[in-house]
Amino acid sequence: MNCEVVAVGTELLLGQIVDTNSSWIGEQLALAGIDCFLQVKVGDNWDRIRDALQIALDRSDAVIVCGGLGPTQDDITRDVIAEVMGVELVEDPQVIERLHEIFGSRGRNMPMNNLRQAQVPEGASRIAQMPGTAPGLICPIGDKVIFAVPGVPYEMKEMVEGTVIPELRRRAGDTGVIRSRTIRTWGHSESGIAEMLGDRLEELDRTGTATIAFLASGIEGLKVRVTAKADSAEAADAVVAAEVGEVAKILANYVFSTEDQTMEEVVLDLLRERGLTLGLAESLTGGLIASRLVSIPGASDVLRGSVVSYASEVKFDLLGVPVGPVVSDDAVRAMSEGACRVLGSDVGIAVTGVAGPDEQEGMPVGTVFMATTLDGVTETTMAKFPFNREQSRQFTVITVLDHLRRRLLAR
């Protein structure tokens, strides 16, 4: 079974919107074991949409077409599919009912334009999920099928997860259930992680119980995805859980989450469980650590605040850093302890470094000093990141949070 994706919208071709929908659909198809060999973007043009759909149907078993289901004149996906199917549009009373329901619940009258959305190709059936005003459609053509889903990401996702993928798998005669889970790691390269898992990968190749894939994801860490297929969701979940356990045992301390949590979430949880509060002193990262932590709801239980001490005098006067080099082990140590004192926190994190463009205090761009203070003991470390300004800051955030995570676990 292979399935092509056709994204409709002139704004996609003009680069005004990046087509993340197709990427997401591609990922879901891969996860479900359905091949996706081609993805096409086409503008809001009748002939070109028709030709793109026809070519896609000729070379693929199924097509997901995304976008162009709205109420306005340039939303022509429904009409073009009807032409490709060789049928007329007919009014779907269920859709009209649903539209009235949606507008009614907002206390508004339905504009006449929206009636266009109830016109569906004869022989098409409606996708059960309908979170917005655009109905998703299942349009059989011979032994092939076109699925039409809206371009609004959350509407598209509900329909693809709820109906399109299960229907594709049913058509593929695949009655098994596929499940997967992601293990997050930090501190080792992709090839290093793959080497550690070498024996395990060979074993899985032989037994075929589960598969493992790697995905380097910058500040999100290196992801290890475990996938398994079984006759029931329970059975597949059990295989995945067992394999996640095996992999996590092998990767040991490099694993920061087996539940797809971010490093920020993990560290906040560890601190919260232990009843500890956190204070930060940030130079190089300039508030980025604090900013990422507060993006997690509930961060306020743990995070007292951050002193972004960009000017040296702020380090000296406010944090009590000894006057002298500010990109140094001594400075970062004093910053971390100063953060605890000034912000009244149990735990401290501090970073200072050379963001560039020029070297500073004889240190090359990318030099970073990091410190964590826990139970009155401050540990420091130094790194040299070979990245650009933004990447160095991002890597610093996850690296120093990982230091604290390890210390909390070893406590």
Added chain:
Amino acid sequence: MNCEVVAVGTELLLGQIVDTNSSWIGEQLALAGIDCFLQVKVGDNWDRIRDALQIALDRSDAVIVCGGLGPTQDDITRDVIAEVMGVELVEDPQVIERLHEIFGSRGRNMPMNNLRQAQVPEGASRIAQMPGTAPGLICPIGDKVIFAVPGVPYEMKEMVEGTVIPELRRRAGDTGVIRSRTIRTWGHSESGIAEMLGDRLEELDRTGTATIAFLASGIEGLKVRVTAKADSAEAADAVVAAEVGEVAKILANYVFSTEDQTMEEVVLDLLRERGLTLGLAESLTGGLIASRLVSIPGASDVLRGSVVSYASEVKFDLLGVPVGPVVSDDAVRAMSEGACRVLGSDVGIAVTGVAGPDEQEGMPVGTVFMATTLDGVTETTMAKFPFNREQSRQFTVITVLDHLRRRLLAR
């Protein structure tokens, strides 16, 4: 002249990487007046790349193929193009020379694998720009042409800007030069801006001297792009400059940059020119304002630092906020003045608000108080953002920076 884009890479289909290259190329083509009706993603598979190129060539005047020019076995774009052209691969001594130069400058020997990159289809010529090890290629096929560029964004961009677009325009017989400039605005909606420019847009429709396009870009502001075509770069630039002047005059205070600067850059420049330093007190934004400012090289001339006072006690103890409600006009005023005092800065910015998920002090989620302190005078303002947690924080950053910008200009 129309040009199709074919992006090569299995990782694009699997959703491991979002194809931003095609979006960028689409934007450049539109700007140059070249139609782009289709964009295709295809995996690293010989037959499918060949078919995609053949279909693209049949229906378009030109094709840009992006990716698959690296040194490894799965980089087969060169080979497939040779098959489509019906020619052999030949060694290009210029490319070998350039490869030796690149590896030499890094003090490394060239791996044999890289020699694959010097194999180019007979009759193809090399794109002059070659910032990495992958050579870009111009491959004529009858009166049509395939341009091959690497998938690495900065390498791709240099080649597309430097050679592909000018060559496409030459082939289109278009000797005119297209230039554009972007005006950045904040504080008014897209429809509001369009309404203000109504008469001007009608005038341009009639005279055809320039075109204007709008693009809402979140934290980057609402962009207004002015484009003009003329016989020479100088003439086009002059039309654009005149039109930018007209538009900026109409939009007046909503314009924060006519030079495509970010709000952060504009505010840092204004402060630097006036010899003023800046201190921040951030609650809701949790370090995001500081973090965005320090991402601009040279921010250290101006930015003293930020006190991220997430816990109320940090607001009271460190910033001198009167004990009481912390999502209030009084609190944000004291925070801004406290930032100046604690960080020793001339100018202060402060924000506090309700991030959610729950209301706070009887205030609904999305309530934000902002303050700026300048010349000893603190001004405050309140906003209710109907967005999610992350968007509210992003909008707060640009809104409060815009307040300071207006005050600095009115000073």
